Amino acid sequence: MYSILCRDGGAKRARFETVHGTIETPVFMNVGTVAAIKGAVSSVDLAGLGTQVELCNTYHLHVRPGDEVVRKMGGLQKFMNWHGPILTDSGGFQVFSLAGLRRIKEEGVTFNSHIDGRLIKMGPEESMQIQSNLASTIAMAFDECPPSTAEKAYITESVARTTRWLERCKIKMSELNSREDTINPEQMLFGINQGGIYNDIRVEHARRIRELDLPGYAIGGLAVGETHEQMYDVLEHVVPELPADKPVYLMGVGTPANILEAVDRGVDFFDCVYPTRNGRHGHAYTRFGKLNLLNARYETDDRPIEEGCDCPTCRNHSRAYVRHLLKSGEMLGCRLMVMHNLYFYNNLMKQIRDAIEEGRYKEFKNSLLESMERGEE
């Protein structure tokens, strides 16, 4: 299912075949938290943005509309009319960061819904059941996601529990996939490496979970407090310990620079809310760095956000118009910004794939990092 087409230094150009279509990696997954990309971008729009994989959040969908509703509607693909691959997270990250966490126990966690305060229990089995109802292409293991810089003693204990939870996830997923009424019997489970910034814990954990022979592995718990250098250091230690014949997913990362560096260290999959969230706040990504479209200098600027960009926004609208919409609080401003930023990220990945294929990845990376640093003339 996963085949490496070529390598260029540490960077890999690979292909991952799924029941919902082939994913060309390195890939950036576009975040559609509640089965919708924030900023009024629909699944139908994604074809024009170069999107390969949509990522949805298990916790959010469990509390609204409810995974049973999505199941009744035939799963996430039918529900949001997106027929490519979908990855669902496990709900763990949101439980630890967003919901009112009550208690972590061996069987799972209890917390209060951020919508109506109702007490919810979620453990490995519940997370797998919810993701099975959502019928995503790739389900993520239910893990604990402590701050990467938490104390070592706590991380050690937490990682041991995450390993036990992963074993339970695998058993439950296998059982769910073999049920007669399952929507996607080919649903895949990715394991998640944890261990904070402690390379020894990370490496030991990677060795443990690779034994479970899962179809893919993620590196979680990064980009949550540590420095970029600490993150890259973790990648250099962990990626070589994960199976070479499986895709590697760096969760929640990151800036274009982070992605360029992580690809160079062997990462295949990325996801991040930056292009959507920053877009809604007026920040546009370009090859010359980020522009703040709210800046008065763009008031009568009739150029597109990024000259030469082929996204639906840049093909049709000026900086001056987008700025006016943002200043006026018009939803259309958010939509145009988010479409540009998603296209930028998806197109960045395409350029990365091309560069790896052509054996010029280092040159591409350094040139783009320099251009983003230098800014627009």
Next chain:
Amino acid sequence: MYSILCRDGGAKRARFETVHGTIETPVFMNVGTVAAIKGAVSSVDLAGLGTQVELCNTYHLHVRPGDEVVRKMGGLQKFMNWHGPILTDSGGFQVFSLAGLRRIKEEGVTFNSHIDGRLIKMGPEESMQIQSNLASTIAMAFDECPPSTAEKAYITESVARTTRWLERCKIKMSELNSREDTINPEQMLFGINQGGIYNDIRVEHARRIRELDLPGYAIGGLAVGETHEQMYDVLEHVVPELPADKPVYLMGVGTPANILEAVDRGVDFFDCVYPTRNGRHGHAYTRFGKLNLLNARYETDDRPIEEGCDCPTCRNHSRAYVRHLLKSGEMLGCRLMVMHNLYFYNNLMKQIRDAIEEGRYKEFKNSLLESMERGEE
């Protein structure tokens, strides 16, 4: 420029040729207040919704981004990338309803901007100058828009001033159109009939303003407090007094039923915020009346908003999905609702035009009114 293709009872099927393209009437103009349709619908999307004319608000654009900015960007067409006809209102209605009105004098009105409180003076000349900067296809005369049920003595005085203002608008527009640096030297001025619910004032005013031989006439100050029957009664008295060889525009109207009745009384142009505003609040127009998509009955309803509808929303998404988006406060929910509702209104006008051409307008009107009244089975 305006030619009647056929009549069916009081209803007219006509064609209005403008410098920015031909308008087939009866037509519903889609309201893009600040040079954008609310609900994240762009000018590029309008082609798929059957839109013929976009309407923008002079007052809003004057205060933000400023009509001088729009002028520098080449006028509204270039600014919002819409290359069909545009109608701008005069700013009068918003001044009287939205801004902090300070004083009405013979030369014009002074008021406070609703954005920054700054004192603004606007009279016939200023309104024409702003609309010339915006470079719309059709500019509306600057009028006073008192409540339709205001006292007769006040309405009489107000209408006399509105007539004097219209004469000044015509002179100013003519002067602006002949300037070398004007963006649209073919900009048209429509006069506006006022008179509240007093037919004698309305009729006398209509006779006065038709003498100015303008390219079109609007009926203003309705749908602001009087009953539907009072409005239809005004139409029956005023429309015959307006030139038969000019289009008639009923401002700010209205519900599908209002439009069906007004077409039957000889109206060509309509505009209203209902499809956008109601869409954003979860109300969808269908041939079986309005649906409130927030209703729990739609939670797992996999039908489109309106079965058989060919709009981008109904072709791609279910009621259940749209409801989920609205309940979650996702912008995409607003976008999908607004696209459906605008398509419904534009398609209603197309059906009206077809019915008039085929001499079955009364039958069409009665059948649709009955279907909307009966509701969905």
